[in-house]
Amino acid sequence: ETGVTQSPTHLIKTRGQQVTLRCSSQSGHNTVSWYQQALGQGPQFIFQYYREEENGRGNFPPRFSGLQFPNYSSELNVNALELDDSALYLCASSTGTGGYEQYFGPGTRLTVT
Amino acid sequence: AQSVTQLDSHVSVSEGTPVLLRCNYSSSYSPSLFWYVQHPNKGLQLLLKYTSAATLVKGINGFEAEFKKSETSFHLTKPSAHMSDAAEYFCVVSGYAGNNRKLIWGLGTSLAVNP
Numbered sequence: 001e002t003g004v005t006q007s008p009t010h011l012i013k014t015r016g017q018q019v020t021l022r023c024s025s026q027s028g029h030n031t032v033s034w035y036q037q038a039l040g041q042g043p044q045f046i047f048q049y050y051r052e053e054e055n056g057r058g059n060f061p062p063r064f065s066g067l068q069f070p071n072y073s074s075e076l077n078v079n080a081l082e083l084d085d086s087a088l089y090l091c092a093s094s095t096g097t098g099g100y101e102q103y104f105g106p107g108t109r110l111t112v113t
Numbered sequence: 114a115q116s117v118t119q120l121d122s123h124v125s126v127s128e129g130t131p132v133l134l135r136c137n138y139s140s141s142y143s144p145s146l147f148w149y150v151q152h153p154n155k156g157l158q159l160l161l162k163y164t165s166a167a168t169l170v171k172g173i174n175g176f177e178a179e180f181k182k183s184e185t186s187f188h189l190t191k192p193s194a195h196m197s198d199a200a201e202y203f204c205v206v207s208g209y210a211g212n213n214r215k216l217i218w219g220l221g222t223s224l225a226v227n228p
Contacts, residue, residue: 004156033215033216041220041221042203042218042219042220042221043157043203043218045215045216045218048215056215090156090157092157100145100207101147101159101162102159102216103159104149104156104157104158105156106155106156107155107156
């Protein structure tokens with residue numbers, strides 16, 4: 001059984017640029033959730049995708065967008081990067097949309113300069 | 114509305130002594146509860162979960178948690194701390210964000226283990 005994988009592991013971007021982060025869900029999981037974790041903080045829910053549709057969103061602006069593909073892998077896109085977007089971005093997969101345990105990838109560390 | 118409160122932001126113990134990380138929750142229905150651990154510069158790992166079965170839940174690495182409905186608590190314990198237990202611990206409850214059922218995260222407890 002393959003776990004959740006994310007790429008890249010680290011990324012440095014300049015303010016105003018755009019970034020795409022990728023996540024492959026665990027085998028058998030059809031739901032992917034994305035979280036932002038700033039240094040020293042807990043994870044903040046960005047949004048969730050279930051069977052290629054967005055299924056709930058946290059308090060993040062529209063420049064945070066996502067996709068889920070037929071194989072349940074997912075992308076997180078962030079446009080017009082701001083310095084405050086610097087964080088660890090975590091992807092989690094699960095077998096259902098709510099109340100189910102989520103399995104996390106190692107994260108992508110994004111630094112915006 | 115559902116919420117979760119981790120009562121201690123930092124806990125420090127000596128190696129070999131018991132660990133207690135406290136978590137209270139609020140839920141209008143029977144919740145699912147989880148504990149996750151995050152080691153420095155790592156992703157999150159599920160320690161254990163409660164989903165309305167046995168109230169004493171055993172997890173990985175010798176951790177366990179007891180669901181106490183009367184006290185609305187789900188405290189995490191371990192009889193004897195190991196240096197490798199030093200990490201950030203998150204208590205999580207399933208709940209609703211708007212109309213969608215989601216996981217609601219506590220702010221975390223940082224566990225330090227002293228030699």
